[in-house]
Amino acid sequence: MSRPVLRFAPSPNGRLHLGHALSALLNARMARALGGRLLVRIEDIDAARCTPELEAGVLEDLAWLGLDWERPVRRQSEHFSDYRAALDRLAAMGLLRKTFLTRGEIARAVARLEEERGAPWPCDPDGAPLYPGDEAVLSPAEIAAREAQGAPFALRLDMRAALGRCKAPLSWQELQDDEARGAPSRLAADPARWGDVVLARKDTPTSYHLSVVVDDARQGVTHVVRGKDLFEATAVHRLLQVLLGLPEPLYRHHRLILDADGRKLSKSQGDTALAELRARGATPEEIRRRIGLDPDA
Template identity: 60%
Template structure:
């Protein structure tokens, strides 16, 4: 039987807060309980937001929390060729296309469709409008001409074709102990529409990078926040299309802020470094996030 492998995968675009601490500590606790390995992956594939100083601060916070993890850490920015190979595989299956619409053009297309149909445009589980199908129906010649003229584009998955090829999908959702058979969850990737797989400044968007990284690192158990529960449908689809193994999943509760929403770097959630500077101990942090 293989050794269980867990991972904590922060993005170096700001300091760790209590929500990150819960996820990191849960991964470490479960890895210890299972006699497994604990990895840290730096998700810095978005070069426009990643900062070396944030990475240094993240690793310092993890060391302070007492989390033992294997070195060296994996940095997504070192592995563009892995994501390119995955995109090439999907391209060979005829499942990707270039999308050129700007945010303004997307909003205009959706507004026109809503005005004509009288119905609200469908939105994905995160509340964002699904991408219109204009680019999916462009001819290859027109797409080539737009790209040749310097029109920025992203690479998207043709969700309808992908689902048809993959067939029915599900994943195993576990409770806090990861013992037992788990609960079978039916995946619904169609709810997301044609997701982005790569962008102008990113060799791979989150959905693609995370499934490739988990497979290459032999991750067996994905322990992450409940905010990524519905994204697992897309991940199971990509794993199937790429011939990658399916980890077991546990989506833990979120630490909420005063406004009732999840803690966020962009909303200025207090970082672990600030708590340390104010005299908080690791035991205090564990108590704050509801861990023994």
């Protein structure tokens, strides 16, 4: 029987903070408890923000925390052909929409639609307005002109058509604690709440949603341990797994590390990095205590 496989998958667009430390250490702890394997995957599809220097810093932080993982690491930037193949499969099923509306055009269209409806436009679980369709703004001639001009575009999953291919209600298995004790619960998945999600763009050949399910399948990941901020996204991932015939892992969405204002820590907000804490004299054991783990975890 094959061993369980877990992974920690950071994006090297900044240095790791306490929230990343919690996720990495929980993955390592569960891998040990299950007698499984721990992988590190570098999610570097954002070529503008992800750099080799930041990747080196991420791996340095993980080693300092005491993690040991299998080599080599998988870098998403080296596997764009895998994501292209998945997109081609979805396109062959008639499930992709090539769309041209910019974010500004979507915002203006939504404002107009809200005024016409006299009611708020629906938003996805992250609070962004659902894509209203190019037809809400552009005429068929304008859409054809943008296509002919090679304008920037997004490849979106046609959510209605995709759900029409599912023969049973979607769900996933959620582990009940960070120790993987007890039987998982089966939770209902409602990807329709996300609308026609973006799976790729003209200048970025994949998205987080697509690459994460392809990578997990390629690497044989059996347990996905990640923060609660990605709980709702699991519905989209389960849909893509079903459409692409990929295996279903077990999930655990752990607690988040919050700042004094109750906000999730974020690299983009400049929250204190592990490297800075280390420079101030912090030890790995102190980091564990600070995030609520046993120093020996």
